[in-house]
């Protein structure tokens with residue numbers, strides 16, 4: 001399992017990035033964030049802080 005960011009809904013705020021304990025959230029086109037699903041440990045910390053709730057378990 002892993003978490004995934006809905007690219008269409010991400011507002012590029014960056015709040016999720018520093019919350020990840022394994023640093024598997026990186027910057028994509030237009031500053032949108034993307035999760036490396038192979039590295040994600042499924043902790044949910046990013047989803048808890050996203051202001052638009054666009055991060056969810058796959």
Ligand code: SF4
Pocket residue numbers: 002003019020021022023024025035039040041042043044045046047
């Ligand atoms: S669920 Fe946890 S490990 Fe996975 S991307 Fe979010 S903060 Fe990082």
Ligand code: SF4
Pocket residue numbers: 005009010011012013014015016017032033049050051052053054055
């Ligand atoms: S917290 Fe949500 S809206 Fe902000 S960069 Fe992360 S995924 Fe995008």
